[in-house]
Amino acid sequence: MLAVLALVGLWPSPVDAPAQGTIASALDFLHAHGIPGWINYSFVEKSANVVLFVPFGVATSLAYPDKRRWQNAALGIAVSGCMELGQLLFLHNRFSSFADVVTNSGGSVIGVLLGTAALRTYHQKQAQRFKR
Numbered sequence: 001m002l003a004v005l006a007l008v009g010l011w012p013s014p015v016d017a018p019a020q021g022t023i024a025s026a027l028d029f030l031h032a033h034g035i036p037g038w039i040n041y042s043f044v045e046k047s048a049n050v051v052l053f054v055p056f057g058v059a060t061s062l063a064y065p066d067k068r069r070w071q072n073a074a075l076g077i078a079v080s081g082c083m084e085l086g087q088l089l090f091l092h093n094r095f096s097s098f099a100d101v102v103t104n105s106g107g108s109v110i111g112v113l114l115g116t117a118a119l120r121t122y123h124q125k126q127a128q129r130f131k132r
Contacts, residue, residue, distance in 0.1 A: 001059045005052070052107060053080065053111060056076055060075050061116050069113070079108075
């Protein structure tokens with residue numbers, strides 16, 4: 001999971017650069033067919049940042065089930081902060097952003113909550129199985 005995040009976060013140029021035209025065209029098409037204008041490129045980019053970190057949050061909560069939820073979420077926040085710091089210090093074609101840390105962190109928190117819920121459901125089913 002960290003390798004994927006490192007590839008996306010520390011790639012020398014923005015990973016969406018090759019697809020910017022396609023995304024913009026798709027958004028123009030969707031807007032022409034009734035999708036609200038607030039669903040724009042910025043919205044898509046921020047949503048992608050959230051979605052990128054959801055699997056990390058799930059993996060963290062499954063890998064460290066004995067940690068508190070806030071501790072697992074804090075790990076995602078730290079990883080996001082390190083990625084943005086790496087962009088700021090070493091990658092001149094990338095744009096470091098506090099907003100990216102916030103959206104990445106949101107994805108990590110969502111993932112931790114989903115992973116915790118999955119573990120809770122698994123343990124409840126296991127407990128019911130052993131009651132029989």
